[in-house]
Amino acid sequence: MELGLSLGGDSTTATASRPFGFLAKNPDNNNIKSTAINRGLEFRMALGINSDGKRILQDQDRDKSSADGDDESEAVKRSKSTRNSHRNRTASVDPPLQLALSWPSDNGSSEGGSSGKVRGFDVNRLPAAAAEAEAEDGAAVSSSPNSVASSFQVDFGVFRGGNKLDLEAVAAGNDGGEAERASSRASDDDENSSRKKLRLSKEQSAYLEESFKEHNTLNPKQKLALAKQLNLRPRQVEVWFQNRRARTKLKQTEVDCEYLKRCCETLTEENRRLHKELQELRALKNSNPFFMQLPATTLTMCPSCERVATTTTTSTAVATTTNSNVPNSSTTAATDSTSKAANPFPLSRPRFYPFSQSQPPPHQSAAS
DNA sequence: AGACAGGCCTCTTTTACATCA
DNA sequence: GTTGATGTAAAAGAGGCCTGT
Incomplete structure (x- = not known):
């Protein structure tokens, strides 16, 4: 996981028009x-x-x-x-x-x-x-x-x-x-x-920030040059970069944590939705015996478009796809129509063909 | 292979400063 | 306006690990 993070660059300290x-x-x-x-x-x-x-x-x-x-x-x-x-x-x-x-x-x-x-x-x-x-x-x-x-x-x-x-x-x-x-x-x-x-003064901090943007680690030569430029001890420059890296890492960790938290929430919601859908399908299966004759399906995910493809193992297979990120509305609409149970061929409903009718995705044909 | 130096990381401590009652 | 308590950010110390010589 790679997240961009912009640190520093304090507009109040950095000289915007002329950095140095x-x-x-x-x-x-x-x-x-x-x-x-x-x-x-x-x-x-x-x-x-x-x-x-x-x-x-x-x-x-x-x-x-x-x-x-x-x-x-x-x-x-x-x-x-x-x-x-x-x-x-x-x-x-x-x-x-x-x-x-x-x-x-x-x-x-x-x-x-x-x-x-x-x-x-x-x-x-x-x-x-x-x-x-x-x-x-x-x-x-x-x-x-x-x-x-x-x-x-x-x-x-x-x-x-x-x-x-x-x-x-x-x-x-x-x-x-x-x-x-x-x-x-x-x-x-x-x-x-x-x-x-x-x-450190604002000027020193700004200068160090600029240097940090260019390279977050220093070789001895750069350290000495910076120390000389800022009239600091090399050790101070070294410590500043160490602390700066630590701060960056901490910020990155916080960002990652927040991202993972959101991912977890999304997956939880998705899991809940799938559970609900499964229950509805089971209910439909019980209420509509015709459903029981459907062949077993296999879920596969297209690595390119990250869509889940449901393929059957028989010649009568009907490939169904659904995007994992599809809003619940589509699923709800589908299941609502499913619940009516009036159609003897539920898999032909639009829900199962999210792709273009005339041009199925490549993975669909590959899977079948 | 072991010693050593140097760099970096991580944790902790200390200090300066801001905020608030 | 002053003062003391408190919180926070940051500089610096300390120790460990890794790498190169």
């Missing part, structure tokens, strides 16, 4: 990006010292070494720990949420407008993590203004840079208040730095 219009090059935004990045780097250094004067953000080696240390404990668990620890390592980096939350709040221009981007990128995209991911996966997670020139990328650069002053230029269209919500989450993250889940 948001990736269009925008020199102005590039300027913004480079500026933001520079400022963001500076900002990042400032945030590298926590209240205790300890270094929070250092170089990649620190992050990597600490993450590897976590891996050591997990490596005892099972033989596949290397792979999972690799997965965990990318996610175990200190979440950069504090960066976004420490933005100066006196700039009211982008207080609410940056929320979507903040949600999508800053929360998870620690620069150190980006560098780590780059080192691990060989994917250049673009922090360079020249790496990928697009407004889409520019947004990432701006928000990853963490400079709120530039948000207004690129954050139009985002709903407000999320920066504050993120701010409210910041204190929690300080205590329990468990995994921090990001919400």
Whole structure:
């Protein structure tokens, strides 16, 4: 059973006229990006010292070494720990949420407008993590203004840079208040730095959806390219595709289930109808002895037209056909006329010749 | 043949967000 | 308008299976 299913394609998120219009090059935004990045780097250094004067953000080696240390404990668990620890390592980096939350709040221009981007990128995209991911996966997670020139990328650069002053230029269209919500989450993250889940932005989701439409699985090259394009970790792209496939499968299962349910209902109704018809024929047989002289019949189904052909085994056979999908009205009409029992040759009634009188179907002649 | 890595699937957990009282 | 409870979608973790090397 093969059912078509259209998933995704959210008209609100996908750019209908230009599917990848948001990736269009925008020199102005590039300027913004480079500026933001520079400022963001500076900002990042400032945030590298926590209240205790300890270094929070250092170089990649620190992050990597600490993450590897976590891996050591997990490596005892099972033989596949290397792979999972690799997965965990990318996610175990200190979440950069504090960066976004420490933005100066006196700039009211982008207080609410940056929320979507903040949600999508800053929360998870620690620069150190980006560098780590780059080192691990060989994917250049673009922090360079020249790496990928697009407004889409520019947004990432701006928000990853963490400079709120530039948000207004690129954050139009985002709903407000999320920066504050993120701010409210910041204190929690300080205590329990468990995994921090990001919400992909609409643009990222739309882009991933477009990619998914083209191919629902990714080879490593495509994964890296997508990750680079969207400024995500390859693992995130991989997980997204996994979840997307799962969602598709779930939807397909629901559709299949619904289809089978309808099939079951149809067959039940058909079965009920046939039972009723059988009873009527039996009644007719009892009331009309002439019926008893009819030869035995064999039901066969034409594979091409799926019509049921009733053929007899004697030379006096009268081939009868009926479509399994014929509405009950025809059957009812036939049986109603049958119930009159006035015709001594009931098989000659139209019901038994649903095909053209002059040209019986091929299977009829073949069956006889 | 066995070890290993990598990918995918499935189930589960966790998180973010929306809705409602 | 605010707040807490609740439901839902989605990201991510974990483990198993399969395949290729």
